[in-house]
Structure formats: structure tokens, C-alpha cells
Amino acid sequence: MTVNLSVIGLNQIGVSIGLAIQAGSHPITRIGSDLDIGNERKALKMGAFDQVVHNLHEAVENADIVVLCLPVDDTRKTLEVIAQSLKPGAVVFDTSVLKSAAQNWAASIFSEDRHFISFYPNLNPAYLEERAHDLDNAHEDLFKKSIIMIGASDKTHPDAVKLAADFASLLGARPFFSDLAEAEGLTSLVHHLPQASAVALYHAIEGQSGWREGRKIAGTVFLEALFPLVHMDERKDFGQAMLLNSENTVRVIDAYIEELRRLREMIARQDAETLQKTIESAVDGRISWLHKRQTQDWEHVPTPQLPTSGQWLGKLFTGGSRLRDLDKPKK
DSSP: OOEEEEEEOOSHHHHHHHHHHHTSOSOEEEEEEOSOHHHHHHHHHTTSOSEEOOSHHHHHTTOSEEEEOOOHHHHHHHHHHHTTTSOTTOEEEEOSSOOHHHHHHHHHHSOTTSEEEEEEEOOOGGGTTOOOOSGGGOOTTTTTTSEEEEEOOTTSOHHHHHHHHHHHHHTTOEEEEOOHHHHHHHHIIIIIHHHHHHHHHHHHHHTSTTHHHHTTTOOHHHHHHTGGGGGOSOSSSTTHHHHTTHHHHHHHHHHHHHHHHHHHHHHHTTOHHHHHHHHHHHHHHHHHHHHHHHHTOOOOOOOOOOOOHHHHTTOEEOSTTOEEOOOOOOO
């Protein structure tokens, strides 16, 4: 029996999911859908999907799994659109940085027999330094040697959580389970703070009287410092992700301001020794982090043991907790 997978949003993440599934041998029918018909045609030509369906209702009506790869400001309205078209037992994975907010939206929109899980992917370290993140930079191994952070509420059906873990493994990633509060803290630290820092940096520089001439000589350092602005989480309504995770975002911004004050004091008092040690620590820290990210040489932290992919792949529930076994290879 075939599993029906629908991916809504054909960006780098969405198309890479389709390519990763294509590379496997499991009976999964892949449907892609996007606001941009050109993206749909391109993704189909790349072989990422078996078919593309532009109408959202038709794209999800037979889906066992729906994966949302959307800007934050498109997420809620998309949940509202597809809610009545999802069949009982369908599981929706959301790849955005949203955690509690999206879970609360789904809880208020979906009926009890439709399920929602935060499914936040990280990239294969081989692609960390790629600058373009559109569908032309999709890769079938985009999620290998990395983790996918899975978050669910205490009301989420346990089989849906196991399915999410199984799907992460199918994509070549390791599932990492996190409660929603912890996940929001982590994303504010390594995602929202770099974005907020880039926003503040641009306005601090642009507001200086020397910017009119300085912009003519701004180069690589300036460009790379502003790179997070290329990857904001929204299509048009910028800042929504930070506002929906405001407590954590404010906390990490406060910590950043304190570090800037410390750095300012070192420079103001001409404390060369402390300044050198502080910069050296950051330079070495970046090198160490990147090495560990590339080699996956992290300190061992035990994770909850779930059934393996071979045991759980494709076990989708219908009619409550009754499971149907779809774990059969293609013939």
C-alpha cells in the first residue's frame, strides 16, 4: 500500500524532501504544491515529485503526510485552508521556526483526528556555506549528517510522533526530540538573534554620517554580517517569528547587548590584552563549532529510544489508534 505525501511550498527544503524520498525504495507517492506555478514545473522537471497539484485542497485531500515548507506569515492561513480537506488520521509536519504558536493554531483549527507536529530540519554540514537557498539548491542529501528537531504537544498521538521520527530517518537525518519551550529557546539563540543582530547592525551603520561614502567601500565583512537578512522567516510581514517567540528573543538580545557593552569597555579603555583574548576565544570557538558540526563529534547525550525506521516506516493510523502497516518495499 502506498503512502501519499504532499509537500506544500517548493523551496530548498520542500524540493529536497521530494528528492530524498525519490532516492529511497519506499512506496510513497510525492505531490508538490506551490503558489508559484513556475516552481511547480521546475520541481517536477527535477524529479522531486510524481505530480504537482496547484489547488491546495486537491493537493492534500488524499495525503497521509503533509509537509509545510512555508514562510511564517503564510502558515496560519494555510492551516485554515487545508483543515477541512485533510482526511482523518492525516499528519501535518511544519518545518518553520514556529513552535508553540503554530501548535496552538493547529489545535484551534484541526479536528482531533488530524495531527500537527513541529518538524524543524537542519542542513547537512556539506551545504552550510551555500549562499543560495532556493529550489535550485535542493539536494537529495540535504538533511544527512544532521538532525531534525521534533516537537509536539502532550495531546499529540504517540504514533504521529513515531511517524515524524521515522520520516526524519528516511530523509537521512537523526530525530531530536524537544518540548516546545526548549525548542523555542534554542531557535531564539541560534536563529533569531543572528537575524536581529543583522537588522541592528545595518541600521547602526546606515545611520552614521559616513555611510554615504562608506557604502562605496563596504565589502565581504559587511556583506557576510548582513547575510541573515537574506533568510528571514517571513514572506512580507517581517518580524512575526520573533514576536511569536518574544520572551526568548528579548532574553538573548539582552545577553548580546551585555557582550557588546563588555567589548565597548575593552576598546574604550585600550585593554589590548583582554580584547585580544576575547576575540581569540570567539575565533577559536567558531572553528571548534564548525569542526564538530561537520564531524558530528558532539558530547554523547542519550536520546529516547523509539522503534527503528524498519519497524515504523509508513505505519499510519486511521480511525483513532488502529494502524495499517505500509512498510513494504517497492516491487
